[in-house]
Amino acid sequence: MATMQLKAAATKPQPAEEAFGVELRDVTRRFRSSRSGDVVALRGLDLSAADGEVLAVVGPSGCGKSTLLELLAGLGDPDEGSVTARGITSREGRLAACAYMPQRDLLLPWRNALANAALALEVQGVPAAAARRRALPLFQRFGLAEFAGALPAELSGGMRQRVAFLRTLLAGRPVLLLDEPFGALDSITRAAMQEWLAEALAAEPRTVVLVTHDVREALYLGDRVAVLSPRPGRLVAELGVPFERPRPRRKTVTDPAFAALEERALQALETAPQP
Amino acid sequence: MNGVRRTLPPALLVAAGVAAWQGVASLAAVDDLTLASPMETVAALADDLPLLLDGALVTLVEVVLGLGLAVAVGAVAAVGMHLVRPLRRAAYPVLVASQAIPVVVLAPLFVLAFDYGLAPKLAIVALICFFPVTVNLLDGLRSVEPDLLKLMRSLGASRLATLRRVELPAALPSFFSGLRVAATVSVIGAVFGEWAGADEGLGRLVLLANNQLQTPRVYAGIVLLTLMAVGLFLLAGLAERLAVPWKRSEAARP
Numbered sequence: 001m002a003t004m005q006l007k008a009a010a011t012k013p014q015p016a017e018e019a020f021g022v023e024l025r026d027v028t029r030r031f032r033s034s035r036s037g038d039v040v041a042l043r044g045l046d047l048s049a050a051d052g053e054v055l056a057v058v059g060p061s062g063c064g065k066s067t068l069l070e071l072l073a074g075l076g077d078p079d080e081g082s083v084t085a086r087g088i089t090s091r092e093g094r095l096a097a098c099a100y101m102p103q104r105d106l107l108l109p110w111r112n113a114l115a116n117a118a119l120a121l122e123v124q125g126v127p128a129a130a131a132r133r134r135a136l137p138l139f140q141r142f143g144l145a146e147f148a149g150a151l152p153a154e155l156s157g158g159m160r161q162r163v164a165f166l167r168t169l170l171a172g173r174p175v176l177l178l179d180e181p182f183g184a185l186d187s188i189t190r191a192a193m194q195e196w197l198a199e200a201l202a203a204e205p206r207t208v209v210l211v212t213h214d215v216r217e218a219l220y221l222g223d224r225v226a227v228l229s230p231r232p233g234r235l236v237a238e239l240g241v242p243f244e245r246p247r248p249r250r251k252t253v254t255d256p257a258f259a260a261l262e263e264r265a266l267q268a269l270e271t272a273p274q275p
Numbered sequence: 276m277n278g279v280r281r282t283l284p285p286a287l288l289v290a291a292g293v294a295a296w297q298g299v300a301s302l303a304a305v306d307d308l309t310l311a312s313p314m315e316t317v318a319a320l321a322d323d324l325p326l327l328l329d330g331a332l333v334t335l336v337e338v339v340l341g342l343g344l345a346v347a348v349g350a351v352a353a354v355g356m357h358l359v360r361p362l363r364r365a366a367y368p369v370l371v372a373s374q375a376i377p378v379v380v381l382a383p384l385f386v387l388a389f390d391y392g393l394a395p396k397l398a399i400v401a402l403i404c405f406f407p408v409t410v411n412l413l414d415g416l417r418s419v420e421p422d423l424l425k426l427m428r429s430l431g432a433s434r435l436a437t438l439r440r441v442e443l444p445a446a447l448p449s450f451f452s453g454l455r456v457a458a459t460v461s462v463i464g465a466v467f468g469e470w471a472g473a474d475e476g477l478g479r480l481v482l483l484a485n486n487q488l489q490t491p492r493v494y495a496g497i498v499l500l501t502l503m504a505v506g507l508f509l510l511a512g513l514a515e516r517l518a519v520p521w522k523r524s525e526a527a528r529p
Binding site: 070073074075095096098099100102103104106108109110119120122123124151153167171 | 420422423425426427428429430431432433436437440441444445519520521522
């Protein structure tokens, strides 16, 4: 937990001497709601991911998982506590350090797959043609080359999600924040996508915070799994996953040690304090 | 096949309407000055074609230029109101209120202000068309999902980059809905403009023919004005199909 020492980093960038990951310290986030008073999405949450680590966060629906990612992504600030990415606490710093992949693919329907992924480069000032040239090798490497020219409407849900992931990679940030990336997919596509993502992350190592409500997905993809309580979200359990990544899916999920971890995670979810 | 299925019902309806019109006009009780029959209208169209076409050309120029002006001003206004929230808050109610003023009463005032000639007609057509264009474009710009805007922010996109790459393309279908409405009402604006004071144009020709009790010519003029509005509507639809090709492939999605 080397990231702990960076707590006092305030707004200044730190020299890269320690493992830079992401960290939330005692974070509380409220939303004003005129009807029911304040809604507390997160309360006193401590969470961190070390550099190069895949942290999977599971919790019931509405436990503030998306809020957690938005805070890390620099799309908002906590009401209390501090959020740090790569040693930087300022919102601008977090924006620059993290690439955020929302739950839905949000591909632009008028751009083909390649142009959609290249958008991440274009908005950084790379000319459109050059952005596409730079995106193409990634499509080839991840087996999407034949779909590069297809419009999103012509792609399956799994394909669209892959393109959205490549767009996230092309943003060129050291930290990836994945919000239920496969939440909308059927279970067969989902399993294939988990394997694909595991391999992609092995090929392109990043610090990852993956939010999901699927315990098995969290255990299969994560180095560590954090279990959150229902809203207001707080940490109720943390499990290390002692398997090398990338993991052969069937062999892993049928391993007794994996099943035991799954049992522990489910138990933690069930016994979490209700609001 | 699809085309026939789409065009056949309205064609039948129009045919039935024309037949009924011919029937009523042929009644002994209906005098030729009150109502010209379709046959008389077609005859007038044939006889007065050069005259009518000259007028139609003048009116078409008024309509197209006025529409162009409305699109240009409306696009600037909509983007401005979209980007600057205080401007939107201030201008939106004024925009709506401006639509409550009947154009019919404004037309003579515009003629007073801008003199006879093209200018007052342009102003009236533009005034009528400005509202649907601006409001639809503004709605389109604002209809982009918040999640998509969040994604753009996270990718480090500037406000203008988001406008150009996401919001403007996303607003195109909505803009074209506004343009189709504007295209149909634009002809009405030009006719009002000509009625308030003009020495050429199809609207003026219709008014003149009406005063001179040349009823078939009035009907022939109305037919041409209608065709003009319908033609502009179809052109706007065609432009949309060219500018928004992805809407079709989305619709074709299984």
